[in-house]
Amino acid sequence: MTDSSTGAGAAYGDRDPDALARRAGERANPDRDQHFLVDDRVLDRIPAYLPDDADASHLLEIGGGAGALTDRLLAAVVARNGDREGDAVDAPGRLSVIERDGTFADFLREEFATAVDDGLLDVIEGDALDVDLPPFTACVANLPYGVSSEIAFRLLPEGKPLVLMFQAEFAERMVASAGESAYGRLSVSAQHYAAVEIVERVPKEAFDPQPAVESAVVRCTPRDPDYEVGDEAFFLRFVKALFTQRRKTVRNAVRNTGHISGLDEPEAVVDAADEDLLRRRPGDLDPSAFAALAELAREHGSPTEV
Numbered sequence: 345m346t347d348s349s350t351g352a353g354a355a356y357g358d359r360d361p362d363a364l365a366r367r368a369g370e371r372a373n374p375d376r377d378q379h380f381l382v383d384d385r386v387l388d389r390i391p392a393y394l395p396d397d398a399d400a401s402h403l404l405e406i407g408g409g410a411g412a413l414t415d416r417l418l419a420a421v422v423a424r425n426g427d428r429e430g431d432a433v434d435a436p437g438r439l440s441v442i443e444r445d446g447t448f449a450d451f452l453r454e455e456f457a458t459a460v461d462d463g464l465l466d467v468i469e470g471d472a473l474d475v476d477l478p479p480f481t482a483c484v485a486n487l488p489y490g491v492s493s494e495i496a497f498r499l500l501p502e503g504k505p506l507v508l509m510f511q512a513e514f515a516e517r518m519v520a521s522a523g524e525s526a527y528g529r530l531s532v533s534a535q536h537y538a539a540v541e542i543v544e545r546v547p548k549e550a551f552d553p554q555p556a557v558e559s560a561v562v563r564c565t566p567r568d569p570d571y572e573v574g575d576e577a578f579f580l581r582f583v584k585a586l587f588t589q590r591r592k593t594v595r596n597a598v599r600n601t602g603h604i605s606g607l608d609e610p611e612a613v614v615d616a617a618d619e620d621l622l623r624r625r626p627g628d629l630d631p632s633a634f635a636a637l638a639e640l641a642r643e644h645g646s647p648t649e650v
């Protein structure tokens with residue numbers, strides 16, 4: 345598609361990751377959560393993990409680094425725009441990239457100057473934890489692992505498709521089901537917002553510098569959960585509270601964690617709940633059982649704001 349050595353002005357999709365890092369003139373620094381993807385095959389596959397029906401008209405990338413994934417995402421944007429040429433109703437697609445490191449943010453603007461000039465790309469220099477998020481339709485990112493949980497839980501409530509690289513152990517906790525050892529607060533909270541699945545495991549060798557652990561790409565497809573909760577914030581707090589006592593019975597977990605869940609009368613919840621449920625352990629309750637218990641707790645336990 346392009347001569348990957350040419351840099352600024354080249355078409356998109358096959359820039360060489362090592363050449364990009366060289367042109368950026370600054371080495372990735374693991375102390376700043378910088379582990380750049382250097383495996384072309386992984387880079388090429390990642391954008392294609394978006395669900396088929398995803399609205400890709402405004403992609404968001406968090407942590408652009410030297411731009412290897414940015415390049416692939418721009419190729420996806422250009423391909424989408426090409427497919428829709430002549431469709432006057434549709435706005436042209438675009439990509440926004442948030443990057444905290446000023447050196448790499450400047451490099452991305454320079455390397456992809458044509459895309460910036462063409463209105464395909466904007467680079468937002470800032471911390472993904474507190475910048476205003478642009479109005480994206482889907483997010484694809486190789487996240488900074490030090491803050492991947494905080495970023496994921498900033499993105500998930502937006503209800504948009506996400507394709508995100510995490511540490512493998514974190515990804516396994518996100519997708520785990522009740523009864524599995526990796527199942528916990530993270531699983532219930534993530535699955536509250538989306539169907540989550542690991543779509544690829546990525547070895548350390550795919551990065552430079554290599555992280556200490558294996559990685560995994562997770563696809564989050566937004567959907568309504570198969571239960572209803574009247575107060576989402578309370579539900580998530582209640583789940584968090586019970587998983588602080590994952591080895592206790594549900595009965596003792598409810599009793600012991602009123603200060604975390606904000607229940608003034610946890611004993612009243614225990615009195616109202618089914619005996620079979622109370623004998624189980626939090627790690628064995630599926631999300632809908634948590635939701636039913638949370639609703640019972642709201643009704644009987646006098647919850648207050650925490």
Ligand SMILES: C[S@@+](CC[C@H](N)C(=O)[O-])C[C@H]1O[C@@H](n2cnc3c(N)ncnc32)[C@H](O)[C@@H]1O
Nearest residue numbers: 377379380381407408409444445471472486488
């Ligand atoms: C794992 S690297 C990924 C780089 C590039 N996308 C790739 O795949 O090669 C994470 C990137 O996120 C940036 N970063 C770290 N913390 C950040 C934060 N809080 N907000 C935005 N970007 C951050 C780092 O500077 C780094 O460029």
